[in-house]
Amino acid sequence: MGPSPLVAMEVAMPGAAPIGSGEFDRPIRWDWRSARARCLREAQRVLRDPVAAEDAVQEALLRAWRQRDSCRQPDAPLGWMVQITRNEALRRLGRDKRRADHELGDADGQGGRSPWEPDRRIEVLDLRRALADISAEERALLTLRYGADLTQPDIAEMLNMPEGTVKVRLFRARKRIRQAMETPAEAR
Numbered sequence: 001m002g003p004s005p006l007v008a009m010e011v012a013m014p015g016a017a018p019i020g021s022g023e024f025d026r027p028i029r030w031d032w033r034s035a036r037a038r039c040l041r042e043a044q045r046v047l048r049d050p051v052a053a054e055d056a057v058q059e060a061l062l063r064a065w066r067q068r069d070s071c072r073q074p075d076a077p078l079g080w081m082v083q084i085t086r087n088e089a090l091r092r093l094g095r096d097k098r099r100a101d102h103e104l105g106d107a108d109g110q111g112g113r114s115p116w117e118p119d120r121r122i123e124v125l126d127l128r129r130a131l132a133d134i135s136a137e138e139r140a141l142l143t144l145r146y147g148a149d150l151t152q153p154d155i156a157e158m159l160n161m162p163e164g165t166v167k168v169r170l171f172r173a174r175k176r177i178r179q180a181m182e183t184p185a186e187a188r
Contacts, residue, residue: 030068030077036061038078039085046089046148056092060085086158090148130180138173145170 039060043053064071064081071077131139144150144158152170156163 030074032061035064035078035081039081042082042085043089046086046150047093052092052096053089056089057085060088063088083158093148126181127177130177133180134173134176138169138176141166141169142173142177 036057039057040053043056043060044050047053047056061081061084064077064084068074068077071080073080131142134142141155144155145152150158152166153163156166159166
């Protein structure tokens with residue numbers, strides 16, 4: 001098996017690669033090695049699995065390499081590369097979670113009929129009703145915070161809004177979910 005695309009890319013262009021042309025018709029050089037290190041930290045933070053993080057970074061940097069001409073700030077591409085990595089890690093996280101959920105559905109060998117299952121189903125239905133009662137924006141914030149396990153500063157950066165706004169909106173969304181879960185379905 002030959003070298004990975006990332007290794008081949010580094011061999012062809014050790015450490016840096018000229019990108020486009022700058023204001024004075026000089027090529028901009030990107031430091032792919034330091035970008036890889038920063039992207040790896042981000043992928044490990046999201047995925048919490050070093051092997052999966054390595055795969056996500058390789059895929060993300062390959063995507064960045066292929067789309068390097070679309071970078072809006074070619075003189076400072078690190079934020080763009082980290083965002084591509086974060087998106088790839090979140091995509092993998094969602095895919096792995098769906099796969100695990102599917103596998104767990106048949107894991108007990110009893111067709112999902114354990115003694116605690118009816119209560120759990122009621123809780124899930126209550127949560128789904130409560131999530132349906134909040135806005136799409138609130139659902140998205142809760143998904144980023146708890147589904148993707150992003151921190152409030154990360155969410156603020158991703159959505160380009162102040163961290164205080166994210167905190168307040170998450171607080172209000174959690175409060176509305178709590179109230180909806182406490183209110184009987186018949187009273188809604």
